[in-house]
Amino acid sequence: MLVTDTAEKIKTMEIRGAGRIARAAVAALGAHSAAFPSRDIAEYRKEMSRVAALLIATRPTAVSLPNAVHLVMRSLSTELLSVASAQEIFSRACQSFISASEHAVHRIGEVGARHIRDGDVVLTHCNSEAALECLLQAHRNGVSFSVFATEVRPGNQGLLTIRVLNDAGIPTSYIVDSAVRYFMKEVDRVIVGADAVSVNGAVVNKIGTSQIALAANEARTRFLVAAETYKFAPRTILGEFIEIEEREGSEVLPESIAKTLPFITVRNPVFDVTPPEYVDLIVTEEGAIPPQMAYIIIRDYLGWEIGDFHGQAGKIP
DSSP, X not given: OHHHHHHHHHHTTSSOSHHHHHHHHHHHXXXXXXXXXXXXXXXXXXXXXXXXXXXXXXXXXXXXXXXXXHHHHGGGSSOOSOHHHHHHHHHHHHHHHHHHHHHHHHHHXXXXXXXXXXXXXXXXXXXXXXXXXXXXXXXHTTOOOEEEEEXXXXXXXXXXXXXXXXXXXXXEEEEOGGGHHHHGGGOSEEEEOOSEEOTTSOEEEETTHHHHHHHHHHTTOEEEEEOOGGGBOGGGGGTOOOOOOBOOGGGTSOHHHHTTOTTOOOOOBSEEEEOGGGOSEEEETTEEEOGGGHHHHHHHTSOOOGGGGTTOTTTOO
């Protein structure tokens, strides 16, 4: 079953990156809808709600996932007379989201590339599709620059990043996470991605991002975040916190060693929160904005007003 396979791949991080996660989930929902055998509309709605909830539960911090699912599931909220018509409407919604998501990354790259100048040294962290597109587009534009890419413990996502940069012919230095402050004096700007952006402009991203932002702030280095609009978190309007996911300690310390250390507990948070005062710009497909304008994105591009949340606890990302 495609939905359960996709959910497992998202949960185990075989599918990673907020944009890729969102598109994979929507594609799985679209395929599940198309294959639904019953002609009963109530049964169809119930089944689609079930699999949507299954996908959302896989990664609690990746706001792009519930936002994406919510956006396409909204197409089923109108009065529908038959399963066939619902399937057609839902298929169009899924195709529209995937296309818009892919275009968003390209557009972010165009906007972000304008902030990279000849001779710049850029530092990036983790394996953000949007942040990488800013670098790749600047390179396509003929800008000459170099990159520091972090290792990204414990998942080593930096290996994916340096492969992309190497294949593009962009000079890159690969460094351990703890070397960021040492090299920050050589860096002109930092560009990272985001898994979520709260209403006040705080950015949830791969663990270690907030430390990089702190070092950049100390060094007066500009700190840019590349994020699609569907990564903004509507429920933070109500003061709700974005859940920070913790993963198994075995990712950090092998079980064979851990069992010999009975008094040791491994903490393995996947993300951290960078305060908005450390962020200079958030680059979206709608343009580059200061973090203080995050609410405008939630209101105007995700379509949420404060009143929309009344009585919706647990239903909106």
